[in-house]
Amino acid sequence: MLQIGEMAPAFSLPDAEMEVFDLAAERGRHHVVLYFYPRDNTPGCTRQAADFSDHEEDFARHDCIVVGVSPDDCLTHAEFRDQHGLSVRLLSDVEREVCRLYHVWQPREVDGVKKMGVVRTTFVIDKEGVIRHMLHDVSPRGHVAGVFELVRKLQTENAHGNRQEQRGNA
Numbered sequence: 001m002l003q004i005g006e007m008a009p010a011f012s013l014p015d016a017e018m019e020v021f022d023l024a025a026e027r028g029r030h031h032v033v034l035y036f037y038p039r040d041n042t043p044g045c046t047r048q049a050a051d052f053s054d055h056e057e058d059f060a061r062h063d064c065i066v067v068g069v070s071p072d073d074c075l076t077h078a079e080f081r082d083q084h085g086l087s088v089r090l091l092s093d094v095e096r097e098v099c100r101l102y103h104v105w106q107p108r109e110v111d112g113v114k115k116m117g118v119v120r121t122t123f124v125i126d127k128e129g130v131i132r133h134m135l136h137d138v139s140p141r142g143h144v145a146g147v148f149e150l151v152r153k154l155q156t157e158n159a160h161g162n163r164q165e166q167r168g169n170a
Helices: 043-054 056-060 074-084 097-101 143-159
Strands: 012-014 020-022 031-036 064-070 089-092 105-110 113-118 121-125 131-136
Touching: 012 089, 031 043, 031 143, 043 056, 043 064, 043 074, 043 143, 056 064, 056 143, 074 089, 121 143, 131 143
Parallel strands: 031 064, 064 089
Antiparallel strands: 012 020, 031 121, 105 113, 121 131
16 A cells, blocks of 8 residues: 555556656656546546646646546547546556556445446645655545645645645545
């Protein structure tokens, strides 16, 4: 299991445009909100992606980029993005390798049926590549506002040289 204070595992995945996003390339440049979600075009996933897109400029003002990851393919991501006017980068993890790396591919029970799936999880990673916050099994409603507050505090802490790590649900 990943721990707060550890380096975020490096990975590269294609986005909706089939351009590769490399987490390691963001070190020293941006904080990263990395959120994992189950599937494109479900009500909760749509709400979450739309909320992050609506606040993308707010995150950018705090030197933060937002990327979403699901097992959907690049074409499905492009259709999802276009249908809902989304601006955040959506990464395709068809083989579920990054989902496993971040321990979000887990047994789930849906309508009484047990199967494997993505647990909706958000990681806040600082500019040095360190996991500063992990939010597991989150509810999409209000989630983005809570994550933004964590990023805002992180930026303020970095400006003052104070690294205060937290664990919680937002």
